[in-house]
Amino acid sequence: MCGRAFGDGILSRLEIVEANAWKDRDEARVVCELDVEEDMTDANGNVPGSCFAFLTSLFSGLPHIVLDLSKGGTGAKGAAQVLSTTIHRNAHVGDRLKIYGRTMSRDFAVTFGRCEIWSSRDGKLVASASQMKAEGVKKGKTGNKSKL
Numbered sequence: 848m849c850g851r852a853f854g855d856g857i858l859s860r861l862e863i864v865e866a867n868a869w870k871d872r873d874e875a876r877v878v879c880e881l882d883v884e885e886d887m888t889d890a891n892g893n894v895p896g897s898c899f900a901f902l903t904s905l906f907s908g909l910p911h912i913v914l915d916l917s918k919g920g921t922g923a924k925g926a927a928q929v930l931s932t933t934i935h936r937n938a939h940v941g942d943r944l945k946i947y948g949r950t951m952s953r954d955f956a957v958t959f960g961r962c963e964i965w966s967s968r969d970g971k972l973v974a975s976a977s978q979m980k981a982e983g984v985k986k987g988k989t990g991n992k993s994k995l
Contacts, residue, residue, distance in 0.1 A: 857886065864945075875950050881946060907930070908978060925958065925981050927980050928957075943966070957979060957980065960977070960980070
């Protein structure tokens with residue numbers, strides 16, 4: 848294990864293959880690879896949905912950070928509002944995963960991202976997700992205040 852925070856051991860093993868931003872299209876993509884190890888599996892030796900949710904949440908949001916940094920920002924911040932993850936098939940110890948994350952859209956308050964996790968062994972889709980994040984209010988701009 849690398850550190851004491853949740854997911855540190857997994858994150859320390861990620862290999863970044865690509866991180867690109869296309870400012871003119873307001874688009875970014877991040878690609879990483881990761882070998883499945885025992886700390887990612889459940890008692891049956893499968894990668895559980897919770898681990899896939901962790902990875903898809905990270906990689907559906909990370910491209911927005913890359914895009915924001917490419918535009919001179921400090922990295923997109925925000926809180927996940929909706930994460931919809933689908934597990935298409937099992938992954939096991941020894942499998943190598945290729946993780947693709949990309950921006951879908953963004954505006955003043957909301958970003959949308961997509962993530963797909965593929966098996967490098969057989970080229971099949973393992974998991975996919977889409978995520979909506981609220982970016983928060985920028986300085987000098989106010990949103991509607993709740994009446995609750």
